[in-house]
Amino acid sequence: MIGKKLLLGGAFAAVLLGGGSVWAQNYGMFMNPLEERAYGVRAHPAALAEAGGAYPDAKLTAYVVAVSKRIAQGAAKHPDQFVFNVTNDPDVNAFTNPGGFVYINIGMIAWVNDEAELAALIGHEVGHAINRHAAKKIARRNVSKAGYKLGMISRRFREQAPEIKEALMLKNIAYSQDAELEADQVGFAADGKLGLDTLGAARMLYQLQKQRDWYASFVKQTGDETPPYLQSHPQPLDRVKRAVELAQQQGGTNLPRNRDRFLDTINGLRLPYKSDKGTVYRYVRVVTVKPGETAQTLAKRVSMASPLAHLLAINGLDSPDQVKPGMRIKLVTAS
Template identity: 30%
Template sequence: MKPSMSCVLSLSMLLTPLPAFAQQGQSTVRSISASDKQQGAAANPQLIAQFGGAYRGPQAAFVERVGKRVAVQSGLSNASGDFTVTTLDSPVENAFAIPGGYIYITRQLLALMNSEAELASVLGHEVGHVAARHANSRNTRATLGSLLAAGVGAATGSDLATRAVGTGAQLYTLKYGRDQEYQADALGIRYMAAAGYDPYASADILSALDASTGLSAEAAGKAGGNVPTWASTHPNSEARVKRAVQLAAATGRPEVTPAQDTAFLRMLNGLPYGEAKDRQKISIVTVGAKDTVDTLAARMAFPTLRRERFLTLNGLSADQPLRAGTLVKLVVAS
């Protein structure tokens, strides 16, 4: 779900000039100001309403704790109380942040994760956008481009003209956005490592998001290759994952295979999944001695692509064996 034009316009007042930054970090961070807090507080209810409202389930408190733990590493504020972390009741995989200390993640994206460190990575990435003050250039250009397209369409009466101008503005904005995404990756990895999380989890969640995107395209009957890389709001996934591993290594932490985060997975149990009308939820089950990917996937509450959905949801490769006693996620009827 994309914010409406009225929502984008109301957020434009949050934007401040963008300073120069190093390629993988920032030279300065401006602390959250009273103006940031006031304007963020004004935009916050609009954003929450735009994305389906706030999710009030037990997982929301867990997300809030992790988000604040990571956010205080950014230099925006040393006080966790200066940050507001909201889980959105949305069936779309998304996360974002705005100036004033407001951080958001959807329950659907939370369901894709398999560790607390992956959650810390995503929230740290979004805080990185705010610390680097990316909102200024990206949102201002997107808004001006949309207004220009609407103006041309109205003047000429041509929908084609509207789409042509809009595409040009979008390509300019997206190119700038990819550089910002790289920088936010670097900052997020720095923050999560400082907070005590495994920085290599950043590559794990990026891989999971790539797999989920491909699965969504397949479920919709579309080939993932039909979307050109230049039309994406994120960098090429393979290059981005490799870069995340390099950034994690630069923190000085060795890369090791982490133990399964059973506490995190159990926390997800009962989390609503997908559209509210479908009445589905995440169920955490223990792999039995006779269980296989196929037997567990058969329990997924989907008519098609059950095996693919099971693998993607659990961050498993097609040939990865299951181990008895470990936990897996299923999507079942509520």
């Protein structure tokens, strides 16, 4: 019996590594929808606090929440259960907790350029919620932990424990990438349902690539590490291609983008960055390029690392020559 128990511990861990936790992740082994909601309610205060609290601008928040509710109405069976939050976090990210709690960082909003892009972003997070990705991730993590602890009764397992633990972690990351792609399906469809340009998802994902490229150049200068949430996401350019193909299939690529309404709403948006001297604020200023102004002259007003590169990236531009008189663009300034 002792020998069988030892073998069982190692075998169970092997099953987990071979995909035995798929049942748990797909069917919510540890959480039903009511439990998910209770979890989300309990976690909400801490999640919101960790993201810097609610963004202190009622007009912008109302605008984002209104777009979010329209997306939920078109995608979810129980749209009224969603709780949408605009957070005071400058990181370029958004996330979803169990029970329909969606958090959109102000830093992410600063990096999209029109309402169609914003809707695709929010639709992606709604996709995470309706597919119960957060609850499934918790279930998978719990199964992995249980298998690891059970396996520790085996001497052979203990000898291989570091490698097995790393393998379990890598499988969880791979699942996260699968979840991102699954959520994309909802995000890709969001614009068409709202009567917005269906290429919004492709542009939004392209913005993520632009932000990654700018951040990579910044990392080289500072030695900072890439944030974990970027490490676990699929490569944006692969997703851009899929988004373009779907938009072309479903049509609607000539629908409105509502760019001016979006830019008017985010004009003055405040980004709080942490520094050794405390919180440093940067502001999104929407300007109309005047005759004689160039990307280079406008970049002098930008208070971010690699100012010219930042100006181009945050506006979805590839070269300074694309900045023309009459254009409305975003500058991130110190005041």
